[in-house]
Amino acid sequence: MKKFVLLLLLTSSPAFAHAKLVGYDPAANASVKSPTMIKLKFSESLEPAFSTASLSDSAGKILPVPKSVGGATITLLPIGLKPGAYHVNWQAVGHDTHKLSGSFVFKVIP
Amino acid sequence: MILGAARGVYYVATMLLFGGSAFETLLRAKLPVITPLRWQSLRWAVLILALLAALAWLGLAARQMADRLDGQILARTATDTLFGQIFLLRLVSLLGLTLLMTFRRCRKLAVALAALALALPAATSHAAQASPAGFIAIGATLDGVHLLACGFWIGGLAVLAMLFRRKEPNIHLALSLFSDGAIVAVMLLVMTGLINAASILLGHGTPAPLYLGVLGTKLALVAVMLGLAAINRFRLMPRAYDSMIPRNAALELGLGLTVVMLAGALGHLQPVL
Numbered sequence: 336m337k338k339f340v341l342l343l344l345l346t347s348s349p350a351f352a353h354a355k356l357v358g359y360d361p362a363a364n365a366s367v368k369s370p371t372m373i374k375l376k377f378s379e380s381l382e383p384a385f386s387t388a389s390l391s392d393s394a395g396k397i398l399p400v401p402k403s404v405g406g407a408t409i410t411l412l413p414i415g416l417k418p419g420a421y422h423v424n425w426q427a428v429g430h431d432t433h434k435l436s437g438s439f440v441f442k443v444i445p
Numbered sequence: 446m447i448l449g450a451a452r453g454v455y456y457v458a459t460m461l462l463f464g465g466s467a468f469e470t471l472l473r474a475k476l477p478v479i480t481p482l483r484w485q486s487l488r489w490a491v492l493i494l495a496l497l498a499a500l501a502w503l504g505l506a507a508r509q510m511a512d513r514l515d516g517q518i519l520a521r522t523a524t525d526t527l528f529g530q531i532f533l534l535r536l537v538s539l540l541g542l543t544l545l546m547t548f549r550r551c552r553k554l555a556v557a558l559a560a561l562a563l564a565l566p567a568a569t570s571h572a573a574q575a576s577p578a579g580f581i582a583i584g585a586t587l588d589g590v591h592l593l594a595c596g597f598w599i600g601g602l603a604v605l606a607m608l609f610r611r612k613e614p615n616i617h618l619a620l621s622l623f624s625d626g627a628i629v630a631v632m633l634l635v636m637t638g639l640i641n642a643a644s645i646l647l648g649h650g651t652p653a654p655l656y657l658g659v660l661g662t663k664l665a666l667v668a669v670m671l672g673l674a675a676i677n678r679f680r681l682m683p684r685a686y687d688s689m690i691p692r693n694a695a696l697e698l699g700l701g702l703t704v705v706m707l708a709g710a711l712g713h714l715q716p717v718l
Contacts (some may be wrong), residue, residue, distance in 0.1 A: 353574075353715050353716075353717075380574075381580075382510070382525075382526045382527065382528070383525070384525035384526055385510040385511060385526070428510045428526075428529045429574055430526075430528060430569045430573070430574060431528075431569075431570065431571060431573075431574055431712070432506040432509055432510055432526070432528050432569065432713070434509060435511055
């Protein structure tokens with residue numbers, strides 16, 4: 336029994352108990368060539384019905400971008416982004432019904 | 446905070462339904478010398494409380510996820526989220542329990558349905574989300590066992606309180622039977638609680654001070670409950686009967702209900718910053 340408990344504790348994955356953003360591509364404040372995919376990875380599985388992300392340009396205009404939510408990832412598929420600064424705003428709801436939100440910026444270079 | 450309170454009230458009600466029915470069934474099977482309790486009206490009151498708390502929990506969680514609440518949001522929450530699907534299963538369990546109580550049939554099935562209503566929220570708990578390597582079933586099972594063990598302890602104490610109140614002449618037999626089951630329940634409760642707390646808090650990041658404060662208060666109250674249970678079991682019960690036992694058991698029950706309300710609040714707080 337002790338071994339089992341120890342195994343559980345040692346194999347614990349990062350535990351936040353709320354869906355936190357743990358990885359994203361492009362990275363925040365990165366300068367990249369026009370990306371065709373923006374990936375946001377969260378610490379736990381999301382509720383697709385209430386989790387979303389949007390992309391807006393430097394003027395604050397929200398761009399129509401196909402998106403999908405699956406498992407612990409939100410994916411945006413932009414096409415032909417022009418050089419400039421872009422904001423990614425996200426809202427993540429985990430199975431525990433708690434909501435977290437945030438945003439980051441990246442820059443597209445010619 | 447209202448969401449935490451709704452969750453706490455739901456747990457209190459379903460623990461009384463499950464633990465009370467389970468210990469009562471055990472009493473009927475093992476100690477026919479004890480006349481069955483007549484607590485139908487209290488059971489109905491607790492069942493209605495559980496249904497109302499479940500509905501309030503759904504509505505408040507839907508508003509938390511969508512920032513607003515209307516019929517469409519409520520329907521989306523109930524059908525398109527894991528929490529909502531679990532809510533529907535809980536609702537079916539409670540409605541099944543309503544039917545069984547109406548027709549006074551199948552006590553064992555009623556215990557099973559109450560157990561389902563109590564343990565199902567574990568699937569969307571912090572412990573489930575913090576499961577090792579993302580296997581939600583591990584944390585959900587541990588949390589489910591934690592809830593059921595606590596339910597047996599709290600519900601059993603409530604049944605004992607009713608027996609004390611009617612001055613049951615064979616109370617020492619009931620105490621002995623409860624004590625045997627409660628020892629197993631408390632061991633499971635402590636073991637699963639420690640594993641859950643470790644898996645929730647031992648992640649990347651700093652444990653949130655508020656969460657730690659509430660958790661610490663909860664653990665301190667549980668320690669007092671364990672102390673009272675140990676005094677009852679190992680000091681007072683060997684004397685066959687002692688007038689301090691009912692007082693200690695009532696105090697233990699009161700502390701237990703407070704602990705469950707705190708557990709409801711914990712489910713609403715962010716554990717790690």
